[in-house]
Amino acid sequence: MNTEAVSVAVIAPRPVGVSLIWTVAFTILWTWLIYSLPALAQSGFPALGVRLMAHGLIAVGLWLGLESTDLTPRQRQATWLVFMVTFTLWAAVTWTAAISGAFRAGASSLPLLPAAILLPVIVGTPALLLSKRVGQLLDAMPPSWLVALQVYRIFGSQWLVYWLGGMLPGLWALPAGTGDVLTGLLAVPAALALATGTVEGRKGAMLWNMFGLADLALAITLGMLMSPGPFQLIIPNGPSMGIDTFPNVLTPAFVVPSSILLHALSLRQLFRHSRVETL
DSSP, X not given: OOHHHHHHHHHTHHHHHHHHHHHHHHHHHXXXXXXXXXHHHHTSHHHHHHHHHHHHHXXXXXXXXXXXXXXXXXXXXXXXXXXXXXHHHHHHHHHHXXXXXXXXXXXXXXXXXXXXXXXXXXXXXXXXXXXXXXXXXXXXXXXXXXXXXXXXXXXXXXXXXXXHTTSSOHHHHHHHHHHHHHHHHHHHHXXXXXXXXXXXXXXXXXXXXXXXXXXXXXXXXXXXXXXXXXXXXXXXXXXXXXXXXXXXXXXIIIIHHHHHHHHXXXXXXXXXXXXXXXX
16 A cells, blocks of 8 residues: 555545534524424425535536536537436426426326436436446546435435424334435535545445435335325325425425436446456
8 A cells, every 4th residue: 555545545434524513503503494484395495405406516516517528528518418407407497397386196197206206206217327438437537426416415305304293104104204314414424425535435425325216216116105195005194294294395396307317327437447446
Protein backbone atom coordinates (compact mmCIF):
# COMPACT_ATOMS: atom_id res chain seq x y z
CA MET A 1 0.00 0.00 0.00
CA ASN A 2 1.48 3.38 -0.99
CA THR A 3 1.64 6.52 1.14
CA GLU A 4 -1.36 8.12 -0.57
CA ALA A 5 -3.56 5.09 0.13
CA VAL A 6 -2.51 5.07 3.79
CA SER A 7 -3.32 8.78 4.11
CA VAL A 8 -6.77 8.26 2.61
CA ALA A 9 -7.47 5.35 4.94
CA VAL A 10 -6.49 7.46 7.97
CA ILE A 11 -8.25 10.67 6.97
CA ALA A 12 -11.46 9.17 5.57
CA PRO A 13 -13.25 8.46 8.90
CA ARG A 14 -13.18 12.14 9.95
CA PRO A 15 -15.15 13.67 7.04
CA VAL A 16 -17.47 10.67 7.06
CA GLY A 17 -18.27 11.23 10.75
CA VAL A 18 -18.62 14.99 10.36
CA SER A 19 -20.95 14.63 7.36
CA LEU A 20 -23.12 12.18 9.27
CA ILE A 21 -23.38 14.57 12.23
CA TRP A 22 -24.42 17.48 10.00
CA THR A 23 -26.94 15.36 8.12
CA VAL A 24 -28.46 14.08 11.37
CA ALA A 25 -28.69 17.65 12.71
CA PHE A 26 -30.46 18.87 9.56
CA THR A 27 -32.85 15.91 9.63
CA ILE A 28 -33.78 16.62 13.25
CA LEU A 29 -34.32 20.31 12.45
CA TRP A 30 -36.50 19.52 9.42
CA THR A 31 -38.55 16.96 11.36
CA TRP A 32 -39.11 19.46 14.18
CA LEU A 33 -40.19 22.16 11.71
CA ILE A 34 -42.84 20.06 9.97
CA TYR A 35 -44.03 18.72 13.34
CA SER A 36 -44.38 22.26 14.71
CA LEU A 37 -45.70 23.75 11.45
CA PRO A 38 -47.83 21.08 9.69
CA ALA A 39 -48.91 23.57 7.03
CA LEU A 40 -45.30 23.81 5.85
CA ALA A 41 -45.17 20.30 4.42
CA GLN A 42 -48.80 20.40 3.30
CA SER A 43 -48.20 23.56 1.25
CA GLY A 44 -46.09 21.68 -1.26
CA PHE A 45 -43.30 24.30 -1.23
CA PRO A 46 -40.71 22.08 0.48
CA ALA A 47 -41.44 19.30 -2.02
CA LEU A 48 -41.08 21.77 -4.88
CA GLY A 49 -37.81 23.12 -3.48
CA VAL A 50 -36.29 19.68 -2.99
CA ARG A 51 -37.30 18.49 -6.47
CA LEU A 52 -35.97 21.65 -8.13
CA MET A 53 -32.68 21.28 -6.27
CA ALA A 54 -32.37 17.60 -7.24
CA HIS A 55 -33.37 18.44 -10.82
CA GLY A 56 -30.69 21.10 -11.02
CA LEU A 57 -28.02 18.83 -9.55
CA ILE A 58 -28.90 16.09 -12.04
CA ALA A 59 -28.70 18.57 -14.94
CA VAL A 60 -25.32 19.95 -13.84
CA GLY A 61 -23.89 16.54 -12.93
CA LEU A 62 -25.00 15.08 -16.24
CA TRP A 63 -23.32 17.87 -18.19
CA LEU A 64 -20.09 17.66 -16.18
CA GLY A 65 -20.05 13.89 -16.66
CA LEU A 66 -20.56 14.23 -20.41
CA GLU A 67 -17.70 16.71 -20.61
CA SER A 68 -15.39 14.02 -19.24
CA THR A 69 -16.31 11.55 -21.99
CA ASP A 70 -14.73 11.28 -25.43
CA LEU A 71 -18.01 12.20 -27.12
CA THR A 72 -18.07 15.06 -29.58
CA PRO A 73 -19.62 18.37 -28.46
CA ARG A 74 -22.70 17.69 -30.59
CA GLN A 75 -23.09 14.19 -29.11
CA ARG A 76 -22.80 15.59 -25.59
CA GLN A 77 -25.43 18.22 -26.25
CA ALA A 78 -27.80 15.73 -27.86
CA THR A 79 -27.36 13.23 -25.00
CA TRP A 80 -27.93 15.92 -22.36
CA LEU A 81 -31.06 17.16 -24.10
CA VAL A 82 -32.52 13.67 -24.51
CA PHE A 83 -32.07 12.89 -20.81
CA MET A 84 -33.13 16.26 -19.41
CA VAL A 85 -36.13 16.79 -21.72
CA THR A 86 -37.41 13.29 -20.93
CA PHE A 87 -36.83 13.74 -17.19
CA THR A 88 -38.43 17.21 -17.16
CA LEU A 89 -41.48 16.07 -19.10
CA TRP A 90 -41.93 13.12 -16.75
CA ALA A 91 -41.76 15.44 -13.73
CA ALA A 92 -44.14 17.97 -15.31
CA VAL A 93 -46.76 15.36 -16.24
CA THR A 94 -46.61 13.81 -12.76
CA TRP A 95 -46.92 17.17 -10.99
CA THR A 96 -49.83 18.22 -13.20
CA ALA A 97 -51.64 14.94 -12.57
CA ALA A 98 -51.01 15.22 -8.82
CA ILE A 99 -52.31 18.79 -8.62
CA SER A 100 -55.41 17.91 -10.65
CA GLY A 101 -56.20 14.99 -8.33
CA ALA A 102 -55.76 12.28 -10.95
CA PHE A 103 -54.12 9.92 -8.45
CA ARG A 104 -56.91 10.08 -5.88
CA ALA A 105 -58.63 6.81 -5.03
CA GLY A 106 -61.75 6.50 -7.15
CA ALA A 107 -60.76 9.32 -9.52
CA SER A 108 -60.29 6.81 -12.34
CA SER A 109 -61.18 3.21 -13.05
CA LEU A 110 -57.51 2.65 -13.91
CA PRO A 111 -54.86 2.14 -11.21
CA LEU A 112 -53.03 5.35 -12.12
CA LEU A 113 -50.87 5.60 -8.99
CA PRO A 114 -49.47 2.05 -9.23
CA ALA A 115 -48.88 2.70 -12.93
CA ALA A 116 -47.03 5.93 -12.13
CA ILE A 117 -44.77 4.00 -9.77
CA LEU A 118 -44.09 0.90 -11.84
CA LEU A 119 -44.18 1.94 -15.50
CA PRO A 120 -41.17 4.31 -15.35
CA VAL A 121 -39.17 1.58 -13.62
CA ILE A 122 -40.23 -1.12 -16.09
CA VAL A 123 -39.46 1.08 -19.09
CA GLY A 124 -36.49 3.03 -17.75
CA THR A 125 -34.43 0.33 -16.03
CA PRO A 126 -33.61 -1.74 -19.16
CA ALA A 127 -32.87 1.42 -21.14
CA LEU A 128 -30.48 2.79 -18.51
CA LEU A 129 -28.77 -0.55 -17.84
CA LEU A 130 -28.25 -1.54 -21.47
CA SER A 131 -27.49 1.79 -23.14
CA LYS A 132 -23.91 2.08 -24.39
CA ARG A 133 -24.04 5.88 -24.14
CA VAL A 134 -25.14 5.65 -20.50
CA GLY A 135 -22.24 3.27 -19.86
CA GLN A 136 -19.79 5.82 -21.30
CA LEU A 137 -21.27 8.49 -19.06
CA LEU A 138 -21.07 6.32 -15.94
CA ASP A 139 -17.43 5.48 -16.66
CA ALA A 140 -16.62 9.19 -16.78
CA MET A 141 -18.56 10.25 -13.69
CA PRO A 142 -17.28 9.92 -10.10
CA PRO A 143 -19.36 7.08 -8.59
CA SER A 144 -19.89 9.08 -5.41
CA TRP A 145 -22.20 11.57 -7.19
CA LEU A 146 -25.13 9.21 -7.66
CA VAL A 147 -24.89 8.09 -4.05
CA ALA A 148 -24.65 11.55 -2.47
CA LEU A 149 -27.56 12.82 -4.57
CA GLN A 150 -30.05 10.71 -2.64
CA VAL A 151 -29.47 12.61 0.58
CA TYR A 152 -32.93 14.04 -0.20
CA ARG A 153 -34.37 10.80 1.21
CA ILE A 154 -34.06 12.31 4.71
CA PHE A 155 -37.23 14.26 3.91
CA GLY A 156 -39.06 10.96 4.30
CA SER A 157 -39.16 11.83 8.01
CA GLN A 158 -42.47 13.52 7.21
CA TRP A 159 -44.12 10.08 7.24
CA LEU A 160 -42.99 9.61 10.83
CA VAL A 161 -44.42 13.03 11.71
CA TYR A 162 -47.73 12.14 10.08
CA TRP A 163 -47.81 8.89 12.07
CA LEU A 164 -47.17 10.78 15.31
CA GLY A 165 -50.00 13.16 14.38
CA GLY A 166 -52.40 10.26 13.77
CA MET A 167 -52.62 10.93 10.03
CA LEU A 168 -51.00 7.72 8.75
CA PRO A 169 -51.02 4.10 9.98
CA GLY A 170 -47.83 3.03 11.70
CA LEU A 171 -47.73 -0.23 9.76
CA TRP A 172 -46.74 1.78 6.69
CA ALA A 173 -45.30 5.03 8.06
CA LEU A 174 -42.79 3.48 10.47
CA PRO A 175 -40.91 1.21 8.03
CA ALA A 176 -41.23 3.62 5.08
CA GLY A 177 -40.21 6.71 7.03
CA THR A 178 -37.42 5.05 8.97
CA GLY A 179 -36.00 3.40 5.87
CA ASP A 180 -36.04 6.66 3.94
CA VAL A 181 -34.35 8.59 6.74
CA LEU A 182 -31.63 5.96 7.17
CA THR A 183 -31.01 5.88 3.41
CA GLY A 184 -30.68 9.66 3.30
CA LEU A 185 -28.52 9.86 6.42
CA LEU A 186 -26.08 7.30 5.10
CA ALA A 187 -25.92 8.69 1.55
CA VAL A 188 -23.22 11.30 2.15
CA PRO A 189 -20.99 9.10 4.37
CA ALA A 190 -21.34 6.28 1.85
CA ALA A 191 -20.39 8.67 -0.96
CA LEU A 192 -17.37 9.95 0.93
CA ALA A 193 -16.22 6.42 1.69
CA LEU A 194 -16.72 5.54 -1.97
CA ALA A 195 -14.66 8.56 -3.04
CA THR A 196 -11.61 7.12 -1.27
CA GLY A 197 -11.44 4.51 -4.03
CA THR A 198 -11.08 1.59 -1.64
CA VAL A 199 -12.69 -1.83 -2.02
CA GLU A 200 -14.41 -1.31 1.33
CA GLY A 201 -15.89 1.98 0.16
CA ARG A 202 -17.28 0.37 -2.98
CA LYS A 203 -18.75 -2.55 -1.03
CA GLY A 204 -20.32 -0.11 1.40
CA ALA A 205 -21.91 1.82 -1.48
CA MET A 206 -23.31 -1.41 -2.93
CA LEU A 207 -24.82 -2.31 0.43
CA TRP A 208 -26.25 1.20 0.72
CA ASN A 209 -27.88 0.83 -2.70
CA MET A 210 -29.37 -2.54 -1.78
CA PHE A 211 -30.73 -1.12 1.47
CA GLY A 212 -32.26 1.85 -0.34
CA LEU A 213 -33.92 -0.42 -2.90
CA ALA A 214 -35.25 -2.72 -0.18
CA ASP A 215 -36.76 0.28 1.62
CA LEU A 216 -38.54 1.40 -1.54
CA ALA A 217 -39.75 -2.12 -2.34
CA LEU A 218 -41.21 -2.49 1.15
CA ALA A 219 -42.88 0.94 1.01
CA ILE A 220 -44.41 0.19 -2.42
CA THR A 221 -45.67 -3.24 -1.38
CA LEU A 222 -47.21 -2.09 1.90
CA GLY A 223 -48.64 1.01 0.24
CA MET A 224 -50.45 -1.01 -2.41
CA LEU A 225 -51.72 -3.56 0.10
CA MET A 226 -53.05 -0.86 2.43
CA SER A 227 -54.35 1.79 0.02
CA PRO A 228 -57.97 1.74 -1.22
CA GLY A 229 -58.06 0.14 -4.64
CA PRO A 230 -57.85 -3.17 -6.48
CA PHE A 231 -54.70 -4.29 -4.62
CA GLN A 232 -55.87 -3.57 -1.08
CA LEU A 233 -55.59 -6.59 1.22
CA ILE A 234 -54.98 -4.82 4.53
CA ILE A 235 -57.44 -2.41 6.09
CA PRO A 236 -55.49 -0.55 8.78
CA ASN A 237 -56.95 0.13 12.18
CA GLY A 238 -57.10 3.86 12.84
CA PRO A 239 -56.07 6.34 10.13
CA SER A 240 -56.23 5.23 6.52
CA MET A 241 -53.55 5.67 3.86
CA GLY A 242 -53.84 9.32 2.89
CA ILE A 243 -51.00 9.82 0.43
CA ASP A 244 -52.97 10.00 -2.81
CA THR A 245 -53.38 13.80 -2.81
CA PHE A 246 -51.00 16.65 -3.59
CA PRO A 247 -48.26 17.14 -2.40
CA ASN A 248 -47.82 13.80 -0.59
CA VAL A 249 -48.66 11.76 -3.68
CA LEU A 250 -45.58 13.13 -5.44
CA THR A 251 -43.44 10.81 -3.33
CA PRO A 252 -44.89 7.52 -4.64
CA ALA A 253 -45.72 8.91 -8.09
CA PHE A 254 -42.35 10.48 -8.87
CA VAL A 255 -39.74 10.36 -6.10
CA VAL A 256 -39.97 6.59 -5.62
CA PRO A 257 -39.53 5.53 -9.27
CA SER A 258 -36.82 8.15 -9.89
CA SER A 259 -34.98 6.95 -6.78
CA ILE A 260 -35.16 3.34 -7.98
CA LEU A 261 -33.65 4.39 -11.32
CA LEU A 262 -30.86 6.28 -9.53
CA HIS A 263 -30.08 3.16 -7.49
CA ALA A 264 -30.00 1.07 -10.68
CA LEU A 265 -27.59 3.53 -12.31
CA SER A 266 -25.37 3.60 -9.24
CA LEU A 267 -25.17 -0.19 -9.08
CA ARG A 268 -24.36 -0.40 -12.78
CA GLN A 269 -21.60 2.15 -12.32
CA LEU A 270 -20.15 0.35 -9.31
CA PHE A 271 -20.14 -3.01 -11.09
CA ARG A 272 -18.50 -1.46 -14.17
CA HIS A 273 -15.75 0.09 -12.05
CA SER A 274 -15.26 -3.18 -10.17
CA ARG A 275 -14.98 -5.13 -13.42
CA VAL A 276 -12.41 -2.70 -14.84
CA GLU A 277 -10.24 -2.96 -11.72
CA THR A 278 -10.19 -6.76 -11.87
CA LEU A 279 -9.04 -6.86 -15.51
